[in-house]
Structures are given as structure tokens and as C-alpha cells.
Amino acid sequence: MRLLLAALAVCVAGAANALTITFDIDFPNDPRSGFTTYQGTSQGFTFDYAAVYSFGNYINLHDDSGVLSTTIKPVNGGRFTVQTADILGASLAYTTGSGPAPAYGTAAYNQWLTGGPTTFPTVTFSGLRNGAVVASQTFGNTPLATFGFSSAFTAIDALLLTYNSPSQIRHPFVTTPNTAWCSQYCGEIWVDNLVVAPVPLPASGLLLIGAVLGLFGYRRLKTT
Numbered sequence: 704m705r706l707l708l709a710a711l712a713v714c715v716a717g718a719a720n721a722l723t724i725t726f727d728i729d730f731p732n733d734p735r736s737g738f739t740t741y742q743g744t745s746q747g748f749t750f751d752y753a754a755v756y757s758f759g760n761y762i763n764l765h766d767d768s769g770v771l772s773t774t775i776k777p778v779n780g781g782r783f784t785v786q787t788a789d790i791l792g793a794s795l796a797y798t799t800g801s802g803p804a805p806a807y808g809t810a811a812y813n814q815w816l817t818g819g820p821t822t823f824p825t826v827t828f829s830g831l832r833n834g835a836v837v838a839s840q841t842f843g844n845t846p847l848a849t850f851g852f853s854s855a856f857t858a859i860d861a862l863l864l865t866y867n868s869p870s871q872i873r874h875p876f877v878t879t880p881n882t883a884w885c886s887q888y889c890g891e892i893w894v895d896n897l898v899v900a901p902v903p904l905p906a907s908g909l910l911l912i913g914a915v916l917g918l919f920g921y922r923r924l925k926t927t
Contacts, residue, residue, distance in 0.1 A: 761895035764866035767888035776861040785856035792844035794890035824868035830859040
């Protein structure tokens with residue numbers, strides 16, 4: 704009975720504690736999860752990462768031989784609430800200017816290549832519960848900053864990160880106005896220090912704990 708009560712106390716106390724996932728890896732000792740990806744485990748959560756971009760302590764989403772999506776979920780299969788994450792975005796994606804292309808190789812041409820606005824790449828966080836998407840937020844290129852998540856990311860059992868960027872748009876020579884293109888690669892997004900919290904026991908669970916404690920107290924009273 705003492706062990707049971709101690710376990711219940713740990714559950715109640717641990718439910719309120721936030722946890723920071725730092726995405727530490729153990730490459731190449733982590734198990735392989737795909738042709739070029741490995742499965743890391745950090746603070747009791749698993750995730751996939753690309754071996755070519757194994758920097759050791761954050762997820763690197765990259766469209767040039769990197770990982771394009773990864774699912775973060777607890778090893779114990781429990782539910783959790785996502786609170787914040789540190790995100791940094793870098794991009795070599797551009798859009799050409801609106802007018803005709805200047806002469807190739809000139810300074811005007813190089814300026815025209817990056818004359819239009821660009822909105823990619825981005826990363827979408829999808830909260831999953833029993834395989835269904837129950838929450839979604841998308842973030843674009845940004846200097847390193849901490850972002851918060853909506854209350855919809857409560858009591859999920861998996862968090863899917865999806866890297867969004869145009870595909871097959873790398874061109875050594877572009878002449879069409881308003882055309883998206885990438886130089887070397889489209890970009891990359893880093894995700895680190897994901898703060899999550901275990902889901903507290905539901906009211907029914909708390910009532911069960913109360914019932915167990917009450918029964919234990921009643922039995923002790925009868926024996927005195």
C-alpha cells in the first residue's frame with residue numbers, strides 16, 4: 704500500500720512539471736529509422752534526424768539531403784501539452800523581379816534575381832491524438848526566437864514537424880519574372896528547446912486516488 708501511495712503521489716506531483724526537450728543525439732549509435740535518418744531519444748521523447756545534419760542538440764529541417772519531417776512522441780506513449788519552442792529559420796529562396804530580366808551576368812541581373820518577396824520555407828507543427836490532427840501552427844523564416852503554441856496543443860500523443868518548401872526550383876539561369884527559385888538549397892529551420900508538460904490526471908483519476916486514500920484510512924481506523 705505504501706508503494707501504491709508513493710506512486711500516486713509521484714504521478715500527481717510530476718503532472719505539473721514542465722520538461723524541456725533538447726534533442727540530444729548519439730550518432731552513429733542511434734538506431735536507423737530510414738535510409739538516411741536515425742532515431743534520437745531526448746528527455747524520454749523520440750524523434751528522427753538526418754545523419755548529414757547531425758549537429759547534436761537540435762532538430763535541423765533541411766531540403767538538401769536533410770530530414771523533411773519528424774514525429775516527436777514520448778517513449779511511454781503518454782500524452783503531453785506543447786508550450787513553447789525555440790525556432791530559427793535561414794533561407795536561400797528568392798523570387799525574381801516583376802519586370803523583364805536584365806542582361807545575364809550584370810549587376811542589374813543579380814539584383815533582379817532577388818527583387819521579389821519570398822515567403823518560404825516554413826515549418827508546420829501538427830498536434831496528433833490517436834493519429835488525427837487536432838492542432839496546427841506554421842512558422843516561417845525568423846531570427847532565433849521563442850514561440851508559444853495555442854491551447855489546442857493540449858493532451859496530444861505526438862507532435863509532427865513538417866518542413867515546407869518549393870521543390871525542384873533550383874535554377875542556374877532564371878529569366879522569367881515573378882519566378883520562385885533557390886540558390887544551392889531553399890533553406891533550413893532549426894527547432895530546439897521544446898517545452899512540454901505531462902497531461903495531469905483527469906478528474907476521474909483524482910477521484911480514484913481520493914477513494915484509495917479514503918479506503919486506506921478507513922481500514923486503518925478499523926484496526927485501531
